[in-house]
Amino acid sequence: MTKPQIWVATFLFLFIVLFLLGRLTKKEEPMKDFSGMNNAPMSEQTTSELTGDKLFQTFGCVNCHGVDLAGTNMAPALKGIKEFWSSRDNLINYLRNPNSFMDKDRFKEYRAKYPNQIMPAFGNKDVKDLGKIADYLLTQ
Template identity: 65%
Template sequence: MTKPQIWVASFLFLFIVLFLLQKATKTNAPEKDFSQMGKSMMQQESNENLSGAQLMNNFGCLNCHGANLEGTPMGPALVNLKQFWSRDNLINYLRNPNSFMSQKRFQEYKEKYPNMIMPAYSNKDVKDLGKIADYLLSR
């Protein structure tokens, strides 16, 4: 046998030994079904059954606007919004708050809440934003 043949035979023998060792030590734990895992993740992300208040909590709105939505030093109160907003305008604001910053009321907010930025929720489902708008306009 030549040296290359000895090396190939050694590697083949080692491979077979490791393969048999792996089979001998394998536990009978069930293998994960990744297709089912994808479904469960999609169900977790589904917000169909959540109310507007629950969605606001999930999106982090209560961190700045307060648990009772009456405002904090980080964000204004979110009560009596129906005097300023229609449902469609509020949804549009939630999707892109920067487009409303030229209005006088928002200029006052910029002075009252310096260095605070309302995040855009353009990546959220419009139906979820509609639920939030309905909730806020009903308060």
């Protein structure tokens, strides 16, 4: 090989190695894992500054579930629900789409007890805010 040919070959080789490295180190974002959300750097946070219990009021949860999570005649009390929601991610998924959990016995009872109210879906809310609410509910 002539000298220029060696140079070209070297550059090609380096280019391929860098390309492969880039592919290998590219991070795949997991779809439904919200557990790491709280570790996001501040600059990326579009979420409000409100705490979980304040968000519970702001989002209107309190209108149905009552003050102090005591429940009303429109919706069940939410005290001690950590007994049923061992996973934070599950609870967030529930808030985003309550319908997908309706086949559970507990929810069939709720349907009978609160026939005129349904738990609205909060899929349009920031997942970080829902995470804060979930954290709040799971410590009550």
